[in-house]
Amino acid sequence: MIAPELLSGLPSTEELPCSDDTPVDNEDQNSLPNLLLFMLASLWAERMDWYFGVDMAIYHTTGEDPRIPVVPDAFLSLGVERRKGGRSRRSYATWEENGVVPTLVLEMVSHKPGGEYGAKQEIYRQLGVLYYVIYNPEFWQRDRHQPFEVYRLVDGQYQQVFSTAEADHPYWFPEVGLGLGFRQQRLGGIEQEILVWYDAQGNPYPTPDEVQLQLRQRQQELDAERQRAESERQRAESERQRAESERQRAESERQRAEQLAQYLRSLGFDPDQLPEQ
Incomplete structure (x- = not known):
């Protein structure tokens, strides 16, 4: 929680850019996080205490300048309004969210490494993000990591709690009540590897395409x-x-x-x- 006397000196999200204007370098960085968002919008349609941001700036006070954001590919915050004051967010400032930081952050490694295993991880550690997920399906061997890794904040430090090269093997987040993993599936008429949410038994929740197919059937x-x-x-x-x-x-x-x-x-x-x- 930020002290009230400090809030007066912080900018509002109306004044701050919604992102850092750094374009994604592949379509999956946009489509896969949005797929997770669409799935959540269906799974948690009745819940109003969460927010899932895609390529959105997170402003915080744990860095050198609160006007310099960190921009993950996706993040999930719990205990916040789905629509801030009934309106869509331009960005996410922790001082406007009662100090609530994201519970989970997702970074997708691109063709050009962006500090996912270093600088960004350190920012999320200082920010206090509980879970940091790195999805690296194409360049994991180049980076000497696994395609899917999960780090959990323990005593102020990130510890790797999960890594896998196998599809259909999700990681369960007890604080979220969902699992996350990757698998092969037809999406938009194309067979590809996608990220999906899972239930406690390890069963994938249906994607919007699957829901539509089920409805048609x-x-x-x-x-x-x-x-x-x-x-x-x-x-x-x-x-x-x-x-x-x-x-x-x-x-x-x-x-x-x-x-x-x-x-x-x-x-x-x-x-x-x-x-x-």
């Missing part, structure tokens, strides 16, 4: 059920009409037989005593 199932029900209704209606036709035919036969019996009686014959042929 469910709609197809409902349409097929409606078609089957309509076919059954039509068959039952056909059977009813056939039975009605049979009833009407039998009634017509009965009436003709009655008319014949009456005619025979008019001639003096007993229709029940007619000679056998």
Whole structure:
């Protein structure tokens, strides 16, 4: 928590840039964090106590200048408003968030190393970010690391608590209530490696593409059920009409037989005593 007397000298997020204007150097740095955001927006749709930022500046007071931000590829803060004062954030300033720092930060190593294993890690350590995740699917051998590493802040220092070169093997964050990992999946019609959230049993939550596919499949199932029900209704209606036709035919036969019996009686014959042929 920042002392009230210090707040008056700090700029507001209305005055600060939303990022550091450093462009991402590959599309995954934008698409994969946004995929995690879209998944969270579905998983935690009813919760209003979290915020997930993508390529957004984090301003803090643990560095030399509070006007110089750190800009992770993504971060998750808990215990804050999803929309600050009902509005979207331009940036994230810890002094405007009651001192709440992100619980989890994600950095994706790019073609040009950006200090993910050094300078940025030190900034997050000083800031007090509990979990620091580095995703490095392409250059992990170059950097002599694993494709997916998780560091946890323990007694003020980061300790590596998880690393893997295997897909479908997430790390569980108990403070978040979610797991995070990577796996191969078709996304937007392209088979690729993506980051996804997992449940406590290690099952991946569905991506928006999978949700849409499930909805389409469910709609197809409902349409097929409606078609089957309509076919059954039509068959039952056909059977009813056939039975009605049979009833009407039998009634017509009965009436003709009655008319014949009456005619025979008019001639003096007993229709029940007619000679056998």
